[in-house]
């Protein structure tokens with residue numbers, strides 16, 4: 309079971325998109341099986357024990373997200389009625405936590421943005437709800453996705469994978485050499501392949517540092533539309 313989930317999620321944590329070996333990972337229940345904290349929308353605390361082995365309810369999460377972040381949190385929006393035993397999800401529940409297995413693309417709810425601390429020459433990458441997404445904001449708060457450890461992991465990935473691709477593309481665009489531009493665009497776009505970690509982050513970092521209009525001016529297609537990222 310666990311190995312199947314691991315493969316289905318491209319060996320990535322369902323929440324923070326980091327890649328880690330299967331043996332370090334936990335099967336995560338989107339709807340907690342023991343007890344559930346449903347605030348702010350609902351005060352009932354019964355767990356979803358009948359969904360403990362429901363494939364639709366299982367996700368693969370890294371220890372940081374599963375243990376120190378989510379635990380038994382399952383926030384619902386105001387107006388929700390908690391799902392009762394033996395019924396199928398979602399019923400009248402309006403979850404505020406992004407369901408990574410859902411048809412909803414997490415990229416549409418999470419937006420990464422850069423701050424440059426005065427004491428450092430490199431960016432500090434934070435995340436917020438995209439277009440004010442309450443689902444995004446709640447997921448960030450529950451999992452503490454702006455914690456130091458997550459931000460340092462993002463910074464490392466930026467420095468080793470995104471930055472070199474951006475520098476190569478920026479240089480090719482300045483030179484105006486078409487073959488080099490095409491090659492550099494392909495390299496940067498490869499960062500958005502679903503099998504790679506931090507696809508949502510890469511998307512925002514690429515857009516921030518090299519705009520689609522700059523690509524279009526150079527005669528190449530802009531970055532993909534939001535809805536197509538990570539698919």
Ligand SMILES: [Zn+2]
Nearest residue numbers: 321324370373
């Ligand atoms: Zn994680």
